[in-house]
Amino acid sequence: MTVANEFVSRTDATGRPYQPARLSGPAGIAWRYWVVGFILVLMPVAANSFVLFQIFGWAFILGMIALSLMFLGGYGGMVSLSQMAVAGLAAYMMAVFGSSGVTQISLGWPWWLTVPVAIIIAVIFGTITGALAVRTEGIYTIMITLAIATAFFYFVRQNYTIFNGYNGFNQVLPPQLFGVDWRQPIPIYYLTLAFAVLAYFLVVYVARTPFGLALQGVRDNPRRMAALGFNVTAHRIAAYAFASFIAAVAGILLVWLNAQVSPGTVAIGPAIDILVIAVIGGMRHPIGPFIGALIFVTIRTFALDILVSVGIPGERFQLLVGLTFLAIVFWSPDGILGLWPRVRRWLVSASSLTGSTSEEGR
Amino acid sequence: MSTFVQRHPVWSLVIFLVVAIFIWAIFAAWPPGLESVIGKKKVFLNSLFNGITLGALYFLVASGFTLIFGLMKNVNLAHGSLYMVGGYIGYGVAITTGWWVLSFIVAFIVVAAIGVVLQYAVFRRMEGEDLRQTLVTIGISIVLADLMLWIMGGNTFQILAPSWLGGPMTLPLVTAVKSSGEPVYMTYPIVRLVILLGAIAIGVLMWLALNRTRIGMLIRAGVDDRDMLSATGVRIQRVFVLVFAFGAGLAGLAGVVGGTFQSVAPGEDTRFLLASLVVVIVGGMGSIPGAALGALIIGLAEQFGSVYFPTYSVVLTFLIMVLVLAFRPQGIFGRTR
Numbered sequence: 001m002t003v004a005n006e007f008v009s010r011t012d013a014t015g016r017p018y019q020p021a022r023l024s025g026p027a028g029i030a031w032r033y034w035v036v037g038f039i040l041v042l043m044p045v046a047a048n049s050f051v052l053f054q055i056f057g058w059a060f061i062l063g064m065i066a067l068s069l070m071f072l073g074g075y076g077g078m079v080s081l082s083q084m085a086v087a088g089l090a091a092y093m094m095a096v097f098g099s100s101g102v103t104q105i106s107l108g109w110p111w112w113l114t115v116p117v118a119i120i121i122a123v124i125f126g127t128i129t130g131a132l133a134v135r136t137e138g139i140y141t142i143m144i145t146l147a148i149a150t151a152f153f154y155f156v157r158q159n160y161t162i163f164n165g166y167n168g169f170n171q172v173l174p175p176q177l178f179g180v181d182w183r184q185p186i187p188i189y190y191l192t193l194a195f196a197v198l199a200y201f202l203v204v205y206v207a208r209t210p211f212g213l214a215l216q217g218v219r220d221n222p223r224r225m226a227a228l229g230f231n232v233t234a235h236r237i238a239a240y241a242f243a244s245f246i247a248a249v250a251g252i253l254l255v256w257l258n259a260q261v262s263p264g265t266v267a268i269g270p271a272i273d274i275l276v277i278a279v280i281g282g283m284r285h286p287i288g289p290f291i292g293a294l295i296f297v298t299i300r301t302f303a304l305d306i307l308v309s310v311g312i313p314g315e316r317f318q319l320l321v322g323l324t325f326l327a328i329v330f331w332s333p334d335g336i337l338g339l340w341p342r343v344r345r346w347l348v349s350a351s352s353l354t355g356s357t358s359e360e361g362r
Numbered sequence: 363m364s365t366f367v368q369r370h371p372v373w374s375l376v377i378f379l380v381v382a383i384f385i386w387a388i389f390a391a392w393p394p395g396l397e398s399v400i401g402k403k404k405v406f407l408n409s410l411f412n413g414i415t416l417g418a419l420y421f422l423v424a425s426g427f428t429l430i431f432g433l434m435k436n437v438n439l440a441h442g443s444l445y446m447v448g449g450y451i452g453y454g455v456a457i458t459t460g461w462w463v464l465s466f467i468v469a470f471i472v473v474a475a476i477g478v479v480l481q482y483a484v485f486r487r488m489e490g491e492d493l494r495q496t497l498v499t500i501g502i503s504i505v506l507a508d509l510m511l512w513i514m515g516g517n518t519f520q521i522l523a524p525s526w527l528g529g530p531m532t533l534p535l536v537t538a539v540k541s542s543g544e545p546v547y548m549t550y551p552i553v554r555l556v557i558l559l560g561a562i563a564i565g566v567l568m569w570l571a572l573n574r575t576r577i578g579m580l581i582r583a584g585v586d587d588r589d590m591l592s593a594t595g596v597r598i599q600r601v602f603v604l605v606f607a608f609g610a611g612l613a614g615l616a617g618v619v620g621g622t623f624q625s626v627a628p629g630e631d632t633r634f635l636l637a638s639l640v641v642v643i644v645g646g647m648g649s650i651p652g653a654a655l656g657a658l659i660i661g662l663a664e665q666f667g668s669v670y671f672p673t674y675s676v677v678l679t680f681l682i683m684v685l686v687l688a689f690r691p692q693g694i695f696g697r698t699r
Contacts, residue, residue, distance in 0.1 A: 135691040136691055139493070140643075151680040154676040155674075155676055158673050272504070276500075279497055313512070319512070325497075325501040325504065326505065329497045329498050
């Protein structure tokens with residue numbers, strides 16, 4: 001299969017090849033979008049199916065959930081640990097209303113009905129969570145959302161009538177749309193890529209809308225915004241609703257990628273992993289969560305090889321992730337994204353001994 | 363007390379009625395009609411006592427958490443890990459030396475030392491940066507949990523209480539009346555009662571230390587206004603280290619208690635972290651009486667929930683938290699700042 005052939009056929013199949021680039025036309029787009037876009041679209045040529053499925057599929061989905069946290073944390077100043085629970089609820093709803101291996105619970109609705117219902121239920125849950133969490137501020141938000149996420153985990157583990165308790169659901173498969181088996185590595189790569197890109201540009205767009213700007217104002221000074229006539233609480237709850245929508249879409253992709261959902265999906269560990277991903281990547285810009293997710297998934301996948309090569313048993317992956325997380329929080333609170341300005345400043349100061357500021361104006 | 367009654371007559375009446383019903387239910391022999399509706403009195407009394415002792419355990423964990431938060435305004439999300447470290451250390455000491463009491467002392471000292479290291483190495487470096495401190499403690503809890511899993515494996519350990527504390531004890535509470543008219547009294551494990559008394563003693567001592575001593579005065583002043591206190595010449599960093607060590611030590615102590623009447627196993631750290639979070643949210647952040655009341659409520663809710671509606675016991679706990687947040691976001695004893 002030639003490069004060109006691969007490229008053309010895959011973009012036709014998904015119908016959505018790197019849409020934003022095509023929408024805006026070639027002119028006026030920063031070079032980095034072109035480079036990243038080409039690399040991502042042409043990735044299936046170079047990478048094998050394991051990398052596409054296990055690394056990029058996971059990274060896009062976890063990146064989307066972390067993106068919803070980044071939206072709340074970076075633009076709203078509210079760090080929520082319940083985003084994984086929202087995504088997990090959407091995944092569970094796909095299994096409950098759609099079809100799964102547990103036929104006595106699953107209702108077997110068609111996918112075009114199940115998807116909106118799952119998103120709506122998850123968004124309602126996320127909005128109620130937000131309405132509770134915004135009654136408090138700062139650190140309290142983390143604690144309350146952590147408590148809600150944990151309670152959700154114990155609830156789904158104990159409830160057998162809806163959530164099938166300890167076992168959860170298996171064989172939750174994506175629909176065979178356009179005659180494509182969406183669980184094959186290349187289709188699911190493009191599916192998750194498309195939604196990740198959509199979510200990314202949606203967040204970039206919403207951050208620039210009046211709502212997004214007001215939200216950032218609320219983050220910086222809620223009292224002043226209230227004095228200006230903005231309803232602070234309503235803005236915060238709306239931010240939770242929007243973040244829940246992204247998390248819910250990611251949850252649906254997650255259950256399709258995984259083909260199963262169980263209490264382990266929404267346990268405390270995964271909920272904290274989302275925060276780890278967002279912090280590793282950086283909460284300043286929507287690209288951060290995706291970088292963080294890629295690093296996280298890569299560490300998780302290759303932890304065995306890394307640890308064994310330095311003589312530590314391979315199952316100590318959490319230790320590696322925890323230490324990486326600690327190192328980043330200690331030395332670069334803005335994550336990987338925060339390192340870039342530092343490196344550039346260092347490079348500039350190293351090259352220009354005269355202290356000329358002409359470099360800064362770019 | 364009297365001002366509370368004057369200000370909230372309806373709530374006082376509700377609280378009074380609930381307490382009266384409870385006291386009647388504890389001491390009176392139940393009529394047969396009631397037993398047919400909600401089950402045997404023995405079950406009720408057992409879950410009541412289990413709830414109170416569980417509340418005592420929660421109080422030990424949560425009081426350290428709330429004390430640290432109240433003074434230093436940092437949320438130590440590694441508190442559950444400290445609890446588990448204490449449990450494992452207590453188990454190790456109890457197994458090697460055979461002294462149950464010694465395991466409390468060693469666990470307290472070692473975990474307090476870990477607390478001192480945490481305060482010096484982590485919290486002091488990022489004072490005032492709430493979010494960063496929280497993130498660091500999450501990272502520490504991930505690392506500690508995995509280290510403990512590595513060292514101790516995934517097994518469940520139970521710390522055995524000494525033989526003089528083993529066995530049940532008869533309490534002067536009637537659970538049922540036999541057909542011959544002879545009353546049946548309730549029996550309950552001695553070790554749990556001892557732990558309950560110990561927790562109450564620690565709570566009272568803490569209250570006395572906070573309200574009647576010089577260091578307690580400093581701590582209370584620090585809770586109210588930290589900057590002003592340090593401006594008056596108090597070496598506030600020493601107070602911080604002391605409080606952090608004490609709070610962490612209490613978590614270690616609670617680990618031994620939890621390991622004795624439940625067990626130590628991976629995953630307990632998050633369970634107790636969640637419990638302390640809910641307890642302090644319900645009771646009010648930074649308040650010791652609040653932690654006591656919250657722990658009692660949550661312990662009772664968990665036990666009664668698991669007996670009378672087993673599937674949804676977690677939801678009951680959660681519902682209490684939601685109700686408190688909805689009507690009193692700062693917690694029952696919390697103060698608005």
